[in-house]
Amino acid sequence: MNAHNNLIDSIFEILRNIILRGGIGPVIPAIIFLFFFFAMPLVVLCAFGFVSIDRGVVDWTSISLDHLTSTIKDSLFWHIWWRSFWVGTVSTIFCLCLGYPVAYIYTLAGRGWQILILVATISPLLTSALVRTYAWMVILGGRRGVVNSILLDLDLIDRPIRFLYSDFSVILGMTQIHLPFMILPLITVLSARDLSLEQASLNLGASRLITFFKIIVPISLPGVIAGFALVFAISYTNFIVPQLLGGGNYTTLAVQVYEFIVVILDWNKGAILAFLLLTSCFSFVLGINYLGNWAMKWKEVTR
Amino acid sequence: MSFNDKLGKFLLIALAGFSLLMLIVPSAIIVAISFTEKAYIGFPPSGFSLKWYSEILNKQQLIDSAVTSLWIAFVTTVLSILIGIPAAFSLVRGRFLGRSVVTAFVVAPQMLPGMVIGIALLFFGAYFGIYQSNTMVIIAMTVFCLPFAIRVAMARLSIMDSTLDEASASLGSSRLGTFFRITIPQMLPGIVAGGAFVFIEAFDNITVALFTASPRNRPLSVELYNLVQFDSSPIVAAISSLEILFAFLMMLVLARSIGLDKLRV
Numbered sequence: 001m002n003a004h005n006n007l008i009d010s011i012f013e014i015l016r017n018i019i020l021r022g023g024i025g026p027v028i029p030a031i032i033f034l035f036f037f038f039a040m041p042l043v044v045l046c047a048f049g050f051v052s053i054d055r056g057v058v059d060w061t062s063i064s065l066d067h068l069t070s071t072i073k074d075s076l077f078w079h080i081w082w083r084s085f086w087v088g089t090v091s092t093i094f095c096l097c098l099g100y101p102v103a104y105i106y107t108l109a110g111r112g113w114q115i116l117i118l119v120a121t122i123s124p125l126l127t128s129a130l131v132r133t134y135a136w137m138v139i140l141g142g143r144r145g146v147v148n149s150i151l152l153d154l155d156l157i158d159r160p161i162r163f164l165y166s167d168f169s170v171i172l173g174m175t176q177i178h179l180p181f182m183i184l185p186l187i188t189v190l191s192a193r194d195l196s197l198e199q200a201s202l203n204l205g206a207s208r209l210i211t212f213f214k215i216i217v218p219i220s221l222p223g224v225i226a227g228f229a230l231v232f233a234i235s236y237t238n239f240i241v242p243q244l245l246g247g248g249n250y251t252t253l254a255v256q257v258y259e260f261i262v263v264i265l266d267w268n269k270g271a272i273l274a275f276l277l278l279t280s281c282f283s284f285v286l287g288i289n290y291l292g293n294w295a296m297k298w299k300e301v302t303r
Numbered sequence: 304m305s306f307n308d309k310l311g312k313f314l315l316i317a318l319a320g321f322s323l324l325m326l327i328v329p330s331a332i333i334v335a336i337s338f339t340e341k342a343y344i345g346f347p348p349s350g351f352s353l354k355w356y357s358e359i360l361n362k363q364q365l366i367d368s369a370v371t372s373l374w375i376a377f378v379t380t381v382l383s384i385l386i387g388i389p390a391a392f393s394l395v396r397g398r399f400l401g402r403s404v405v406t407a408f409v410v411a412p413q414m415l416p417g418m419v420i421g422i423a424l425l426f427f428g429a430y431f432g433i434y435q436s437n438t439m440v441i442i443a444m445t446v447f448c449l450p451f452a453i454r455v456a457m458a459r460l461s462i463m464d465s466t467l468d469e470a471s472a473s474l475g476s477s478r479l480g481t482f483f484r485i486t487i488p489q490m491l492p493g494i495v496a497g498g499a500f501v502f503i504e505a506f507d508n509i510t511v512a513l514f515t516a517s518p519r520n521r522p523l524s525v526e527l528y529n530l531v532q533f534d535s536s537p538i539v540a541a542i543s544s545l546e547i548l549f550a551f552l553m554m555l556v557l558a559r560s561i562g563l564d565k566l567r568v
Contacts, residue, residue: 009477023399026389030409030449033386038412038446041423048426058430101319118563119554120326126500126550127330128507130524131543134531135329138336138344138540146332146346176325183322184566191564208308237416240509244531254418261422261514274422278415 048271067272081280084252087167088236091174095182095231096224098175103186103223104216107193121187125180133244136173140164140245165247173245174235181234182227189223190216218296225292229285236281253277330547337540344537355541365526365542372506372523375437379444379505380498386445387452388494394453395460413450420447421514439515440522444505451504452497459493459561495560503553507546 052062071077106117124132139146140163148160163169193216201211217224239254246252251259257277260270332346340350359365393399394406412420424443428434467489471481509524516525523542530539557566 005477023397024393024402024405025397027393027397027405027409030386030390030453031405034409034412034446034449037424037427037442038420041427042415042419044427044430045419045423098318098322098325101315102322104315105319115563117323120323122557122563122566123547123550123554124326124330126503126553127547128509128524128527128550130507130509130527130531131333131546132329134527134539134543135333137531138346139329139332141344144343144345149346176329179322179326187564207305209305209311212311233414234416237418239418240528254416257418257422258513261425267426270422271426274419278419281416 045271046275048267049275050272051268053267067268071269071272071276080251080256081253081276084236084254084277085284087170087174087242087252088232091171091178091235092182092228092232094171094175095179096228099179099182099186099227100220100224102183103190103220106187107190117183121180121183124177125184129177129238129240132177133173133241136169136176136245137164140169140172164245165250169245170242170250173241174238177238177241178231178234182231185227185230186220186223189220189226193219221292221296225289228292229288232288233281233285236284237277253280333540334544334547336537337544339537339540342536344535344540355537356545358538359541359545362538365523368521368523368526371437371520375440375444375512375522376502376506378441379448380502382441382445383448383452383501384494384498387449387497388456388490391453391456391460391493395457396465409453410450412446413454417447417508417510418514421511425514435515435517437517437520437522439517440512443511443515444508447508447511448501448504451500455497455500455561456490456493458565459490459496463489492560496557496566499553499556499560503550506549 048058049067050063050065052059102117102121106114109117142148142162142164143152143160145160145163147163148157151157152160197219198211198215201215202208206214237254239252239258242250242252242255243258246255253273254277257270257273260266260273264270336344336346336348337355338351338353339345339348340352340354341348390409394402394409421443424439424446425435428439433439467485468481471485476484507524509528512522512524513528516522527539527542530542554563557563
């Protein structure tokens with residue numbers, strides 16, 4: 001029995017050494033898994049934008065930039081891209097304006113309010129984006145939509161207002177759905193801040209408003225940048241909200257990618273659009289981070 | 304306080320209140336509507352009945368897709384934990400060349416939209432003659448969710464005390480005992496929280512599933528995606544309410560395991 005135990009012990013000793021002391025060993029399954037099912041598929045996705053696919057068969061000899069050049073020469077593409085960019089930017093700015101006060105109040109509130117804020121922020125995050133988009137379809141809908149029925153019942157309007165299928169509904173839905181992604185990074189930065197700085201500013205006679213803009217906002221800049229980049233990236237690439245709240249004629253770049261791949265089944269075009277969506281998204285995120293770092297340096301100089 | 308300060312404070316509280324209402328109210332409206340007696344969606348909902356919930360049980364297709372989704376979520380969670388937890392150990396406690404590069408690589412899928420991961424796997428499979436299936440959804444979901452599991456476990460590990468293992472061993476506990484009594488229990492909140500997050504994400508994610516699910520055996524999210532567009536009956540509200548309830552249950556799990564304020568996206 002003892003020998004048996006010793007054997008098990010030594011096996012576990014080896015396992016434990018691999019896991020606890022280990023070098024690269026335990027992460028290798030993750031690397032292999034992601035190499036085959038993430039890195040290689042991404043390469044294939046990008047490659048599909050630069051070759052011809054005929055009835056599902058890839059012709060590797062046909063490598064060219066034709067799909068890319070014909071896409072970016074198309075003025076419709078730029079029109080659609082502009083809408084993606086615009087909708088993403090506006091809803092991200094709204095998220096910042098609505099999220100910042102929540103995160104700031106979180107740091108001043110008592111435990112009860114803090115829990116309420118966390119529940120209000122995290123429960124939507126765990127609820128499917130589809131369900132939350134559907135909620136806006138119900139709220140903004142036509143004659144039987146929530147807002148319209150209330151306004152009609154109160155005799156404030158004679159006929160239902162058309163909220164759905166517009167920039168308004170898309171931006172409103174996106175802002176609400178992505179708000180938690182803005183609030184959480186802001187809470188992280190604002191909770192970690194040094195309260196004595198504000199106290200010093202107030203003691204030295206600065207008003208609360210000036211203290212807020214001169215002390216608190218600059219300190220929270222890393223969170224603002226992180227939240228802004230994250231929310232912009234998910235807004236820019238969201239195709240569910242534009243599709244459901246924007247209606248059939250409302251196309252953004254992400255919606256086009258979906259349509260070309262699933263509906264039209266033109267994978268070449270879909271792949272090149274996905275490639276452009278991804279690279280432009282990364283460029284913007286890098287740009288936001290660059291601007292943010294620049295702003296932080298500038299702040300340091302003026303201080 | 305000056306007038307400006309008061310105005311600032313008022314604006315701050317008003318905006319924060321508005322955001323909180325905006326976060327909660329839409330879901331609350333859906334839950335309220337799901338109890339209506341009428342055959343269409345209207346507000347305020349009239350009467351109280353559970354008939355739309357029992358209607359769900361009458362639709363075999365919905366039950367089947369819910370079972371499919373639960374299966375996908377379960378396997379994805381197990382895979383993410385089995386691959387993710389050891390990886391986190393290595394990335395936090397291991398010392399090897401290129402650790403930061405490896406860390407960046409394994410959390411990279413989180414930086415991409417789910418749609419791109421779904422499409423990439425769809426194309427990759429098609430190139431080798433493999434078609435959309437639940438297996439493909441599971442693989443795509445695992446790619447998408449693995450970073451969550453790894454990051455939650457890494458956060459947990461970095462606050463864990465590795466000297467406890469050594470203390471346990473030096474006090475005469477067997478190695479097996481140390482591993483199961485000290486290391487795993489300390490790690491458990493991270494595993495549970497990561498698992499809960501992965502499970503709910505894999506259950507209701509639509510952007511990945513839409514491209515990788517087979518047209519026949521559809522997960523609930525894809526089924527719901529069609530219903531939302533073409534079915535105006537309150538049954539959609541009833542399904543949505545169940546998903547909201549499910550989200551709350553998962554939030555309780557997160558709150559009990561690592562605490563809501565420790566959650567990072």
